[in-house]
Amino acid sequence: MSSLHPLIGSGYKGSPNHAGGKLYCHCKQNPVEVTLSSDVAFNHACGCSKCWKPADALFSVVGVVPVEKLAITANESKLHIIDPNAAIQRNACKECGVHLFGRIVVDHPFKGLDFVHTELSKGAGKDGWQEPQFAGFVSSIIEQGVDPDKMSEVRDGFKKAGLETYDCLSPALMDLIATFTAKKLGTYKAKM
Structure with a gap:
C-alpha cells in the first residue's frame, strides 16, 4: 500500500507566527509561482479523488487562505482550470499537472478561500506552514482502488x-457548512 502522505507521521510541526511563502509547480524551467501572504488554515489530509497528491501518496494535504492572500507571481499563462464546472476550480500547470490552487467562484460556504498545497514550497520555505489538523474524506480512497x-x-x-x-x-x-445553509434557508437562529 502507498504512504498516506509524506508529511503524515513525519513529526512536522508548523509555526504559529508563519507569515506565508511561495508555492511552485514541478516544472524544472519557468515554474508557476504562487505567493501566499499568510499561513493556511484548516490544513488537512484529504482522500477525495479531485485533490492533487504527490506520487505514491493516498492523500493530499490541503489548506485554505483568503483569496486576497494569494497572488500568482510568475508564469500565470501556464495555468489552466482542470474542470470549469466543479465548485472548486483547481488551477493546475498545463505542463507538469501540479495543482497550484483551487478557487470557488459559485455560491458556496467556502467562497472567498483558496485551497492550496503548502508542500509545494521549496527549501527553507517548506518550514512553518500549519501542520495537518485532521484527515477528511478518508473512505473516498476506496473509490480510487484501495482495498476496503x-x-x-x-x-x-x-x-x-x-x-x-x-x-x-x-x-x-461541517458546522460552517450547515450555518451557511441555514442562513440561505432563513432557518438560522443564534440561540441556546
Missing part, C-alpha cells in the same frame, strides 16, 4: 500520527 480491508490500517496510521479521521470534513468545517 485496508481501511483500518489507514485509520490506524492517522491515529498514530495524532489525527482524527472523518468521512466528510472536521466537525468545525
